[in-house]
Amino acid sequence: MTDLARHRAEATQHDGALVSLEGVTVAFGGVLALNDVSFTIAAEDGIVGIIGPNGAGKSTCLSVIAGARPATSGAVTALGRPLGRRPNATRLARAGVVRTFQIPRPFAEMTIRENVVVALASSRRARTAELVTQADELLERLGLAAMAGSPAGSLPLAMRKKLEVGRAVASSPKLLLLDEVFEGLSDTEIDDMVRILRELHADGIHLVLVEHVLRALRQLAQTLIVFEKGQVLAQGDVETVLSSAEVKEAYLGDGGGEA
Numbered sequence: 001m002t003d004l005a006r007h008r009a010e011a012t013q014h015d016g017a018l019v020s021l022e023g024v025t026v027a028f029g030g031v032l033a034l035n036d037v038s039f040t041i042a043a044e045d046g047i048v049g050i051i052g053p054n055g056a057g058k059s060t061c062l063s064v065i066a067g068a069r070p071a072t073s074g075a076v077t078a079l080g081r082p083l084g085r086r087p088n089a090t091r092l093a094r095a096g097v098v099r100t101f102q103i104p105r106p107f108a109e110m111t112i113r114e115n116v117v118v119a120l121a122s123s124r125r126a127r128t129a130e131l132v133t134q135a136d137e138l139l140e141r142l143g144l145a146a147m148a149g150s151p152a153g154s155l156p157l158a159m160r161k162k163l164e165v166g167r168a169v170a171s172s173p174k175l176l177l178l179d180e181v182f183e184g185l186s187d188t189e190i191d192d193m194v195r196i197l198r199e200l201h202a203d204g205i206h207l208v209l210v211e212h213v214l215r216a217l218r219q220l221a222q223t224l225i226v227f228e229k230g231q232v233l234a235q236g237d238v239e240t241v242l243s244s245a246e247v248k249e250a251y252l253g254d255g256g257g258e259a
């Protein structure tokens with residue numbers, strides 16, 4: 001295959017499937033966090049939410065897509081790259097697959113600005129002054145500009161969540177995987193985060209969110225994937241999935257999320 005043909009083939013694969021899991025199982029001893037899971041996420045699916053009761057395997061799934069945890073068996077691709085048995089999350093992040101964590105992990109002693117500068121420096125070569133300018137632009141977009149000089153460790157939750165998103169965006173993701181970014185936010189803070197994520201998506205960043213806050217997903221997502229007991233129970237457009245009797249029983253019936 002010529003380089004050009006290979007490039008086209010990769011681009012086609014990438015366009016067709018941002019993420020694909022085929023027969024993926026992740027075992028923790030006797031617990032199957034993922035049990036023979038297969039699904040595909042394409043760009044046309046828009047913003048994708050992964051929902052399901054506690055312990056259903058959602059975060060494990062995100063870790064597998066981000067290359068942070070190998071599948072025990074099965075095949076995973078992200079942005080058209082097969083991840084193999086020994087995925088490398090750092091290399092995958094450089095290729096554009098970046099995840100945030102449920103509990104934000106900023107460098108607490110550093111200021112908000114410094115945290116973003118460090119993240120920017122991980123994905124580009126530029127002078128410090130240029131990185132600071134870029135960091136300030138990003139903080140402006142996130143509504144954190146006024147706090148740029150504050151230590152990251154002292155921030156209230158909503159701002160820590162925003163900073164977590166900002167640090168992820170600073171590393172130039174093509175596919176951003178968000179783990180419970182709305183957890184613990186007030187209604188106003190949820191609306192603010194929805195606006196930020198919509199803008200990122202409009203800028204061309206593909207978004208996949210593991211989330212319990214359905215109010216946010218109803219505003220933001222076009223597609224839902226529902227997990228139950230390590231398996232995919234349903235996948236489809238948001239309202240169709242949420243109105244399915246099977247999903248209501250498995251997910252909403254157990255108090256695992258707010259309708």
Ligand SMILES: Nc1ncnc2c1ncn2[C@@H]1O[C@H](COP(=O)(O)OP(=O)(O)OP(=O)(O)O)[C@@H](O)[C@H]1O
Pocket residue numbers: 028031032033052053054055056057058059060061
């Ligand atoms: N590192 C681990 N070691 C052992 N078991 C684990 C580990 N991580 C997850 N599990 C188990 O795997 C299953 C799936 O966990 P996972 O965190 O992926 O679920 P989840 O759907 O994200 O849950 P939640 O909504 O509560 O965050 C659970 O039974 C969990 O206890």
